[in-house]
Amino acid sequence: MIPAAFEYVRADSVDAALSALTKYGDEAKLLAGGHSLLPLMKLRLAAPSVLVDVGRLDDLRYINDAGDYIAIGALTRHRDLETSSLLASAAPLLAHAAGHVGDPQVRHRGTIGGSLAHADPASDLPAVALAMGATIVATGPNGTREIAASEFYTGFLESALAPDELLTEIRIPKLDTQGWSFQKFNRRAQDWAIVGVATVRANGSTGVGLVNMGSTPLLASAVMNAVNSGANAADAAALANEGTEAQSDINASSEYREHLARVLVRRSLEESGLS
Amino acid sequence: MKITVTVNGVERSGDVEPRTLLVHFLRDELNLTGTNIGCDTSSCGACTIHVEGQSAKSCTMLAAQADGLELTTIEGLANGDILHPMQRCFQENHGLQCGYCTPGMVMAAISLLDENPNPSETDVRIGLEGNLCRCTGYHNIVKSVLACAAESNGASK
Ligand SMILES: Cc1cc2nc3c(=O)[nH]c(=O)nc-3n(C[C@H](O)[C@H](O)[C@H](O)COP(=O)(O)OP(=O)(O)OC[C@H]3O[C@@H](n4cnc5c(N)ncnc54)[C@H](O)[C@@H]3O)c2cc1C
Ligand code: FES
Numbered sequence: 001m002i003p004a005a006f007e008y009v010r011a012d013s014v015d016a017a018l019s020a021l022t023k024y025g026d027e028a029k030l031l032a033g034g035h036s037l038l039p040l041m042k043l044r045l046a047a048p049s050v051l052v053d054v055g056r057l058d059d060l061r062y063i064n065d066a067g068d069y070i071a072i073g074a075l076t077r078h079r080d081l082e083t084s085s086l087l088a089s090a091a092p093l094l095a096h097a098a099g100h101v102g103d104p105q106v107r108h109r110g111t112i113g114g115s116l117a118h119a120d121p122a123s124d125l126p127a128v129a130l131a132m133g134a135t136i137v138a139t140g141p142n143g144t145r146e147i148a149a150s151e152f153y154t155g156f157l158e159s160a161l162a163p164d165e166l167l168t169e170i171r172i173p174k175l176d177t178q179g180w181s182f183q184k185f186n187r188r189a190q191d192w193a194i195v196g197v198a199t200v201r202a203n204g205s206t207g208v209g210l211v212n213m214g215s216t217p218l219l220a221s222a223v224m225n226a227v228n229s230g231a232n233a234a235d236a237a238a239l240a241n242e243g244t245e246a247q248s249d250i251n252a253s254s255e256y257r258e259h260l261a262r263v264l265v266r267r268s269l270e271e272s273g274l275s
Numbered sequence: 276m277k278i279t280v281t282v283n284g285v286e287r288s289g290d291v292e293p294r295t296l297l298v299h300f301l302r303d304e305l306n307l308t309g310t311n312i313g314c315d316t317s318s319c320g321a322c323t324i325h326v327e328g329q330s331a332k333s334c335t336m337l338a339a340q341a342d343g344l345e346l347t348t349i350e351g352l353a354n355g356d357i358l359h360p361m362q363r364c365f366q367e368n369h370g371l372q373c374g375y376c377t378p379g380m381v382m383a384a385i386s387l388l389d390e391n392p393n394p395s396e397t398d399v400r401i402g403l404e405g406n407l408c409r410c411t412g413y414h415n416i417v418k419s420v421l422a423c424a425a426e427s428n429g430a431s432k
């Protein structure tokens with residue numbers, strides 16, 4: 001399986017990447033770790049005519065304490081997240097979930113920016129970003145803007161990023177975490193979740209993100225509202241499917257996904273300390 | 276486009292199409308056919324090599340992405356007739372049946388021990404989750420990796 005032919009441009013700076021995007025417009029796709037895009041290109045489900053490789057932008061590979069939040073460069077790899085001592089103490093949910101993405105080979109190459117920008121509802125890190133109330137920083141020809149994770153996902157594999165923008169940074173608020181949990185249900189270790197749930201209880205409120213329960217990564221808003229107004233884990237988890245539109249596929253029917261969501265949300269709330 | 280990589284310590288150049296996958300460059304251009312292609316869909320790990328010292332699936336990288344980087348393939352492990360300890364442990368523990376997954380398993384296992392020199396059996400099983408053995412010979416593969424870890428820990432004590 002070989003991708004359709006394309007032109008390859010390696011960007012050696014953010015500016016170079018942005019000018020390439022402006023120059024080639026809709027024809028171009030950014031290439032970070034390539035672990036979502038290349039499999040699609042090999043299946044010819046994607047056939048961009050220009051690839052702008054940002055994989056060498058080491059300036060965008062960092063995890064820093066920025067005071068109120070943790071700043072993570074878009075090119076930071078899953079393995080960096082998994083082994084970061086800063087994240088282990090300040091955002092353990094993210095470090096843990098990153099350690100469950102794919103397999104070690106995937107984690108050595110795949111990036112957080114690619115994971116969030118790809119906007120795959122089956123991906124783990126978007127649900128974590130939603131649960132934690134992350135902010136996504138996009139840089140374009142006219143400068144930088146911030147997008148709340150809750151506003152970022154607009155459709156299947158579609159995000160609020162404009163075609164000429166680069167996702168440059170992810171900001172994770174520093175939360176006073178009381179409890180967290182990441183539940184990933186799959187049949188083989190390396191697989192994507194059939195359903196996944198990311199929960200964080202912090203600063204007096206609870207965030208719950210859902211993996212693979214619709215065409216975009218989702219917040220379990222009904223569950224969050226219930227917990228935040230005092231419901232127990234069992235009652236809140238019963239609302240796990242509100243606002244979801246789980247699909248049926250080779251791995252699971254939509255009914256089974258809905259059942260899993262209720263079970264996993266309950267486990268997730270309980271594991272994060274809600275009775 | 277022209278690319279240059281350092282494979283097994285030797286600088287090698289080639290002229291590739293941008294869409295050339297790294298595994299095809301290694302096998303077809305550099306004649307390093309020890310790296311196998313199992314699934315071609317990023318699932319099986321047969322094509323695992325080291326990129327800058329870390330395991331990676333060479334069917335899921337462009338040759339262009341490897342330009343200027345250091346690569347190690349299964350051919351780069353042995354020192355003449357002396358096998359790398361991981362290769363020897365696979366041999367001694369019968370860690371292979373048909374052998375098709377073996378180059379990828381060995382490369383993944385070395386990367387695993389680099390990151391976790393003292394793994395439990397569960398750590399080894401989880402650490403090799405990206406590698407499938409069609410012969411399902413996992414028992415002896417895990418045994419081989421644990422033997423290699425024990426041996427190098429013994430040696431360093
Ligand atoms: C075998 C296998 C198993 C996997 N299992 C899982 C799993 O269990 N859970 C999971 O969450 N993921 C899984 N993945 C996907 C993996 O996490 C990818 O690494 C990740 O989704 C994409 O990151 P990337 O850097 O490889 O992005 P790429 O593939 O390079 O890019 C993905 C998309 O994002 C765009 N993009 C990339 N970077 C930027 C940026 N900075 N700004 C704007 N757009 C950008 C690209 O143009 C492209 O459209 C798996 C992948 C494989 C091959
Ligand atoms: S051939 Fe690369 S993962 Fe199977």
Ligand code: FES
Pocket residue numbers: 371372373374375376377407408409410411412
């Ligand atoms: S030994 Fe045959 S595939 Fe593993």
